[in-house]
Amino acid sequence: MAGRSLLHHLLGWTLGALALVWATFIVVGFATGVHEADELTDGHLASVAGLQAALHDGHFDASTRPDPGHDMPEDLKSHDYQQSMSVVVWDGEGRLLTSTGDAPLPTFDRRTGFADLTLGNPPERWRSFSRWDGPEQTRKITVMLSVEERDDLAWDIALQVASPGLWVMPAIAVALGLAVRRGLKPLHDLSRDVLGLDVQRAQPLAARHPHEEFKGVVDAINTLVGRQQAALARERQLASELAHELRTPLASIALHARGLQGEMAQEERRDSLQRLEDEAVHAGQVVQQLLTLARASRAEMNEAVRPCDLDALARQLLADYAQRALESGHDLGLDSAGPFLLQGHALLLELALRNLLDNALGHTAAGSRVEVQLDAQARWVQVCDDGATQPCPPPGQRFNAGLGLGHRVVEKVAAIHDARFERVPPPPGFSTCYRLSFPPLPELPEEPAAA
Template sequence: MSALAAGQRTLSGHLLAWALGALAALWLGFVVVGFRTGQHEADELTDGHLASVAALLLSEATNDFADPRRVIPTSDGDNLRAHDYQQSLSVVVWDAGGHLISRTGDAPLPPFAIAEGFATLELGTPAVPWRSFARWRAPAHDRRVMVLLSVAERDDLAWDIGTQVAEPGLWGLPVVALVLGLAIRRGLRPLDALSAEVLALDVQRAAPLQPRLRHQEFEAVVRAIDTLVARYHAALAREQQLASELAHELRTPLASLSLHARLLRGKTADEAERQQSLQRIEQDALRAGQLLGQLLTLARASRTELAEAAQPFDLAALARRVVAEYAQAALDARHELVVEAPPSWGLSGHPVLMELALRNLIDNALAHTPPGTSIAVQLDAGERWLQVCDDGALAAQKPAPAPAAQGAAARHALGLGLGHRVIDKVAAVHGGRFEQRPAPAGFSTCYRISLP
């Protein structure tokens, strides 16, 4: 048991895995979007920085700049990169004729004929990319300024900002996963409590689960478990009652068998007594055999209810087939057996059980009515019922039958009253009911199975 339990998946683990999977996918999307947004904003920041420096230089009223023959590197002297976000900008200034006025920074000298605005230039040997912003001083167009920044330095800044934006998300995922796991485990406590109650349920007692305030989602499960327990105990009670009745019914024929067997063994019995004892033994043996047959039929009905799934079948065709099989028995007993059914009647259920019920109804009608009785098997698909009617009480007022017919009727009249119990069981399996109904015109007795 422990090895099996160790290999089983838990609902909490299943929920946690799906929740974490969805959260990780969503979180990863947020991290990627945050990283790319950080890089984009870093690019916008550097471009704005280039434009701001150019505007600042263009606002200078004088054209006195440092000697253009002396390039002032940004790394000369003190360390100008004192801040993580401080960038090494290069500045080039020309006059209106394109003559170089000033040059500051590490960038190679760019060409003068570059359109205004932002551009990415390949400068130097070997050529490397530089981000630039060029602009004339308006409206005189007497000074042109270009500010440049290494694309590699620009990308480093973008990567740094993007990482700073995305890093909290990477650190936050394990924390959220831990909190989510604890929340799922706490949220599943009502289910664990219900499982413990079901595990502790005593199936030998007809006690439902303890009534208490539960979550709405569990109400259907609790009702199903209570219904199952009630049905189990009802079936157990019926089987116990049936076992008692069968034991009582079997006791009489078995005792009679034993008594008449002793009489046959005795030497004082004359031939007439011996024949009477033999006839009684035959009847008691048939009686015991019918009891066992009814017991097996009920057991089969119970097994079919629990083990076999409902299937579609045509009840009208089934009734016609069963009646046809009883034609010879009805003829031998001088009964008239007919079926009144629609062309077809589709049902979903257990055709084997319905056939057992119909056979019991026909058997009872043949066994408990005198010769000359008319027996009708009637079906109504609209009202959804099946019934077997006979005019046995009317036929009893007719002249007595011939001895051969009396013998046939006697052979049938071994019914034990258990057939109705079988029919009631089959009707209950199909959600219907079995009852005696007022007989229609021309009949004296009628038993009906009403289906939902």
């Protein structure tokens, strides 16, 4: 079953909120339009009834025309949309037959249709409509309405119809705010779970975030948590080993120091002094390895990954060790076919090779051969010697921590570079070999062939 999409989830809530507001606006607008149409129709009916009430024997009688300004029975009161129309009737010769309303008497002409008139003193605008009673043109009727009254009516209708729109934007803002908040709830849940992670005792995020957009984030966070836990486990194990490594030489130093305070033979005193010196050197080496590991951790955090050449690094390192190898009687060599480029921390890679060389030179007798071998195609570098007699473990087995803290430094450098550090079967002529294998280079996409 495919995971749900946060985009679709959020769109569903926002579009649902918009549809609800839109449907509400349509319903309210439709109801308002119908209501205003009913009111306008009722106003026309009231206006025509008022005109007919003032008509007697073909002439308008002003004394009987309803006047909205005076008290009258409830059923004769002015309607909201009732308009005060003025009517003028002429005969075919232009003689006034009858009139009603408040409009001043306009000038007679034979034109028909709608027109805008300015009448009275002070001038007032009127909207008029004129027509003849038939082809014989025996009577001309002109109906007039005050432009001011018409505009007031138009504004009243427009406000009534537009009033629902005044709350549409606030309603949309509130509805969208609630919908977006509800749609982003899965993101808030994920943020709360991430904030609740304990760096020291972090558990992987539970797979309760079903949206596709979160899958990559959750996997990346769980990967980081796993790496962090592995790093913390390595640091705790290393701290325990360091404490153990330091405890032994320090206890021996204290023991021999107390022994030197008593009486002993000259030969025993020399042996105690020599042991005291050896244990002090051992403790110093442990502290140096501890500082090296701290330096590696700092470099991992502060230094950017850059291109480096392991071949050039190994050549420079062997040049630095040439004098030491000469003094210890070791045969130091390099087997490399050329440049070995990779992305990494040059300082950390140098620390790893130094520790491998130190172990090889320090644990083999004079006259032993130590060689650094590189294979850029297989992407590994290894240090081999022919002086060790310890049996080699099966391929792929991790090194034994008892071989020294130098290997712990190499393991940490390997972890930083996503590499693998292991003891491997030595090549012919060698008895011990430790290899640092790097991940393969990513494959480049093939270029399309030219047409």
